[in-house]
Amino acid sequence: xxxxxxxxxxxxxxxxKKLQSERLVWQVKRMYENVELFRQRMDEKGLKPEDIxxxxxxxxxxxxxxxxxxxxxxxxxxxxxxxxxxxxxxxSGTTGKQIVVxxxxxxxxxxxxxxxxxISATGGDENSFVQIxxxxxxxxxxxxAHDGATRIGATVIPTSSGNTQRQIQTMVDFGSTILCCTPxxxxxxxxxxxxxxxxxxxxxxxxIFGAEPWTEDMRAAIEEKLGIKAYDVYGLSExxxxxxxxxxxxxxGMHVNEDMFIPEIIDPDTGEVLPEGESGELVFTTITKExxxxxxxxxxxxxxLNYEQCKCxxxxxxxxxxxxxxxxxxxxxxxxxFPSQIExxxxxxxxxxxxxxxxxxxxxNNTDTLDVQVEMSDKIFADDVxxxxxxxxxxxxxxxSVLGLGAKVTLVAPKTIQRSEGKxxxxxxxxxxx
Amino acid sequence: xxxKQVSVFLENKSGKLSEIISILGENHIDISALSMxxxxxxxxxxxIVDNPEKAEKVLKQQEIIVKVTNVIGVAINxxxxxxxxxxxxxxxxxxxxxxxxxxxxKIENSALVVMKNNDPEKALDILSKEHVPxxxxxxxxxx
Ligand SMILES: [Zn+2]
Numbered sequence: 083x084x085x086x087x088x089x090x091x092x093x094x095x096x097x098x099k100k101l102q103s104e105r106l107v108w109q110v111k112r113m114y115e116n117v118e119l120f121r122q123r124m125d126e127k128g129l130k131p132e133d134i135x136x137x138x139x140x141x142x143x144x145x146x147x148x149x150x151x152x153x154x155x156x157x158x159x160x161x162x163x164x165x166x167x168x169x170x171x172x173x174s175g176t177t178g179k180q181i182v183v184x185x186x187x188x189x190x191x192x193x194x195x196x197x198x199x200x201i202s203a204t205g206g207d208e209n210s211f212v213q214i215x216x217x218x219x220x221x222x223x224x225x226x227a228h229d230g231a232t233r234i235g236a237t238v239i240p241t242s243s244g245n246t247q248r249q250i251q252t253m254v255d256f257g258s259t260i261l262c263c264t265p266x267x268x269x270x271x272x273x274x275x276x277x278x279x280x281x282x283x284x285x286x287x288x289x290i291f292g293a294e295p296w297t298e299d300m301r302a303a304i305e306e307k308l309g310i311k312a313y314d315v316y317g318l319s320e321x322x323x324x325x326x327x328x329x330x331x332x333x334x335g336m337h338v339n340e341d342m343f344i345p346e347i348i349d350p351d352t353g354e355v356l357p358e359g360e361s362g363e364l365v366f367t368t369i370t371k372e373x374x375x376x377x378x379x380x381x382x383x384x385x386x387l388n389y390e391q392c393k394c395x396x397x398x399x400x401x402x403x404x405x406x407x408x409x410x411x412x413x414x415x416x417x418x419x420f421p422s423q424i425e426x427x428x429x430x431x432x433x434x435x436x437x438x439x440x441x442x443x444x445x446x447n448n449t450d451t452l453d454v455q456v457e458m459s460d461k462i463f464a465d466d467v468x469x470x471x472x473x474x475x476x477x478x479x480x481x482x483s484v485l486g487l488g489a490k491v492t493l494v495a496p497k498t499i500q501r502s503e504g505k506x507x508x509x510x511x512x513x514x515x516x
Numbered sequence: 517x518x519x520k521q522v523s524v525f526l527e528n529k530s531g532k533l534s535e536i537i538s539i540l541g542e543n544h545i546d547i548s549a550l551s552m553x554x555x556x557x558x559x560x561x562x563x564i565v566d567n568p569e570k571a572e573k574v575l576k577q578q579e580i581i582v583k584v585t586n587v588i589g590v591a592i593n594x595x596x597x598x599x600x601x602x603x604x605x606x607x608x609x610x611x612x613x614x615x616x617x618x619x620x621x622k623i624e625n626s627a628l629v630v631m632k633n634n635d636p637e638k639a640l641d642i643l644s645k646e647h648v649p650x651x652x653x654x655x656x657x658x659x
Contacts (some may be wrong), residue, residue: 226524362605376643456523458581459581460581460583463523463525463581463582463583464560464616465521465523465560465583465585465632466553466560466614466632467553467554467555467560470525470558471555471559492558493525493557493558493559495525495526495527495532495579495580495581496579496581498527498580503541
């Protein structure tokens, strides 16, 4: 498979480090001048831009968090005047209020390079027909993949998401060779293709799937159903969008575009950088981004980095597929519970229920107990006990159907859930005390 | 006349009730009646005050959950069967009583009852047509 920018993607490690150092120094300086929140946090630590001389000083810098994007919504963290911002994207995330990111022309070019590297690594070039079945719009998936496919000179088929029958008809008639979408949609397409019995009419060779977690089992199923090689792509809109890291034909981890992003793995509890190869929270620093740069952004994704030279020839470090979030899994009465599942339940119940919750796990008579406290909001509050109990019942029923676990649900007064550094403490596990 | 009742969400933590009462006191808001509905985990405190708008505002500033709802005040004759008669009038007009509580006031020979109905305006209308006396905040003694 061709390497799109060999001089960068296969750069010797020392040169990568040198390039990162130069770019980091530049970024810290301009952010200190232009981003109020960053300047405040530097000042709190008693740091001046001159204190940062290279990547070896990275760990001195303050972290940034998703909550920052909400606090400074919509444009408060941009580092250039709005006339330089050529596009914005937004994502609702899993916790309600949307976040906004902005790109300068140069940022858009760099992003296109990221995705072009990915498409090239899957065998794509100007002879490819790239069908983009990610949603187009504020979501970064559609336009991100689109710009990358355009950059590489492929024929772009911008189907966007939805209408499965027509997606498949287009795939057959237009001769799509590369498919970009979410892995769950790829599965769905694969099943529909089987039903329609058109697998042998497909010209598909590769698929680039991202924007949600998926397993190796799912990869095998997609590869089988679509008759392709399925590649994993990682990205998050806060950092860029799809293409922050990308898989090569080895399919053994995703190469991080280190000329633009510096990854670190930290202990999510202490914030300490972990030794090479250890698993922890992935943190990114964007060193080329002009419009909306971030320093040491806490992704909450848990993974590890592999600095071994890859067989494909690329020297960029590889990250493995994130195994979960840092606010991670609990085992309650033998059932795996992710706090984000509770969050989803609350969000799905709808507008009036706040996703401000806390999970308290304890143990009574050798049985785990699960208490879910949810902050009351003005909207839910009616002046009778019955309607409060009704809301509690609804949450309880939903938790039971999603997790298969009984929980005690209590509505509590607003702002009573403990917060640290602006982030709510989601889980209290008192079992650990015994 | 409709009475604006101030309902407050209370977590059953000791001190929470007195906190609310003192916030109102500090802001010179007089309480005329109060009632508390509670479960093991929380309560709903219902208050009749002289300035419900101000009460709502000052409590909200303290991030306390407040809701102002319309209730009616019914003066019940100090005689047998009067409450039953009133409830029947309401029922015959498909009005339900969600809850009620008593307070002390200036109307002679009557017990004063604050009542929450599914449709307070209609309830008020019908009771006045049936010559059932109703009362207003100023008719209630301060607590
Ligand atoms: Zn590789």
